[in-house]
Amino acid sequence: MKPKIGFALVLAYHWVLMIFLGAITFETLILYPNIFRDAPASLAAAVAFMKVGPADFFPPVGMLMLATGIGALILSWRVKHVRRWLLISVLIIFFGEFLFSALFFWPRNTIMFIEGTAVHSAQTLRQTAQEFEALHWVRLGLCLPASIFSFMGLLGSHRPSDPISRNRPSDPTSRNRSSQAPKAA
Numbered sequence: 428m429k430p431k432i433g434f435a436l437v438l439a440y441h442w443v444l445m446i447f448l449g450a451i452t453f454e455t456l457i458l459y460p461n462i463f464r465d466a467p468a469s470l471a472a473a474v475a476f477m478k479v480g481p482a483d484f485f486p487p488v489g490m491l492m493l494a495t496g497i498g499a500l501i502l503s504w505r506v507k508h509v510r511r512w513l514l515i516s517v518l519i520i521f522f523g524e525f526l527f528s529a530l531f532f533w534p535r536n537t538i539m540f541i542e543g544t545a546v547h548s549a550q551t552l553r554q555t556a557q558e559f560e561a562l563h564w565v566r567l568g569l570c571l572p573a574s575i576f577s578f579m580g581l582l583g584s585h586r587p588s589d590p591i592s593r594n595r596p597s598d599p600t601s602r603n604r605s606s607q608a609p610k611a612a
Contacts, residue, residue, distance in 0.1 A: 433502035437513065437584045440495035441577045444520070447485075447492055448574045454481055455567050459560055466556035467549050470539050482536065489525060496520060496577070503584055512580035516573045523569035532566075535559045 458481070462473040473480075496517040503509040538547055538555050547555075 433499065434584050436495055436499040436502055437509070437577075437581050440492070440499040440513070440516075441574075441581045443488065443492045443495055444516070444570075444574050444577050447488055447524075448570050450484060450488070451567055451570050455563055459563060463556040463560045466539070467544050467552040470543065470552060470556065474540055474543075482540075485528075489520075489528075492520060493517070493525065499580070503580065506584065509580050509583040512576045512583060516576035516580065519569050519573040519576070523573070524566060527566060527569075531562060532559065 462469055496513065500510065500513045500517055503513055535555050535558065539552060539559070544552065
């Protein structure tokens with residue numbers, strides 16, 4: 428039962444991570460060029476336009492991604508070739524997405540979208556927007572290998588690690604029986 432639950436959790440982790448990768452790619456290529464094109468005016472327009480935005484989507488999806496990733500890692504820990512891929516993926520997500528976002532992006536979101544021109548100069552908002560947009564590519568760049576590594580873990584949890592073992596019969600004596608010629612009576 429445990430391997431089935433482990434596989435299901437590895438599959439769920441990869442699925443959530445692929446949703447995250449798609450969303451962060453869309454955000455990077457479609458939303459951000461518009462949001463940051465002419466700060467601070469474009470920041471104000473983005474706030475007025477988006478009633479539901481990235482701040483409403485990414486925290487719950489990110490927590491779900493971490494929870495499924497950690498769960499998949501725990502349930503797959505005994506399978507070395509799966510464990511290493513999932514561990515690398517979860518570490519990238521934890522350090523490269525979660526901590527990087529908490530330390531760098533969340534304070535800049537506050538500066539640009541909550542405090543805005545009421546607290547900061549237009550020059551500060553432009554600089555913050557440029558920093559945010561430039562380093563967001565790093566975040567996207569980290570999400571891609573995390574997705575690849577989770578996929579490798581998914582493949583490993585579905586297939587045996589030894590490709591030769593897939594060609595062997597499961598009963599060691601069945602090979603001997605099938606390779607012997609029938610005895611004449």
